[in-house]
Amino acid sequence: MRIRAATADDWPAIWPFFHRIVAAGETYTYPRDLGEEEGREWWLLEPPGHTVVAVDDEETVLGSAKMNPNHLGPASHIAGAGFMVAPGHSGQGVGRALGEYALEWARREGYRAMQFNAVVETNTRAVALWRSLGFEIIGTLPEGFRHPEKGYVGLHIMYRRL
Template sequence: MLIRDATAEDWPAIWPFFHDIVAAGETYTYPLDLGEDDARSWWLLTRPNRTVVAVGDDGTILGTAKMNNNHMGNGSHIASASYMVDPRYSGQGVGRALCVHTLDWARSSGFRAMQFNAVVETNTHAVRLYRSLGFEILGTLPEGFRHPAHGFVGLHVMYRRL
């Protein structure tokens, strides 16, 4: 699998699975009715931040990640990232490859750590992946997320020194 910078031409392939993931309301704090134009502007970042796609051997976009500074000013030395994998390619290492790529980017860009602000505690696959890559749960906001099936569940803040 190739991971490369995302382009505007990639958006039509990203949008269908991005939309489905957001509309499901299980893993992101985005509005469930997020429109395509807002989604594109929120996801396709410009430098110094970055958005990438994971591409299969046949050119199919398997997933995407955006990476950025978590805060501005005196907090801008901490990176953050978000990931979306097309559910058709779940369990094939796409998420892990994207996460490793973002960690490498953050390290080479001079960030001191990476922090995820809102990992839904019921997103056990993501929590397990992040922990396997050295992230720790710093704390959990109780009932910080309204899950469509599980009701109010916690949001983890996860952190990894680079």
């Protein structure tokens, strides 16, 4: 697996799993009916943001991540990130590789910390992954997320100093 900068040419490979994950409504706070053009604008970031894809030897897109300043102005030294792994490739280390890449990118860019604003508490695999990479839950918004099957569940804020 290799991680490289995403280009507009990667979007047709990202969109199917991006759309599937967002439409499921289980892990992202994006509108479930988010359209393709708006999704592309939200995911394929311009600098100072950075979007990458994880690809295999055949250049099949296995997952993607976007990294960006989490806040503006005097809080712009805190990075944020979002991650999506194609469902057929989950459990193969793609999320971990993207997470490690994001942390290294943030360090290299001079950020002092990384914060995830909205990790759904029922997304236990993601919570466990981020904890294994040194993140801690610094707060939970009770009933902050309306899960399509589990109802109102907490939304974690996770943080890691760099």
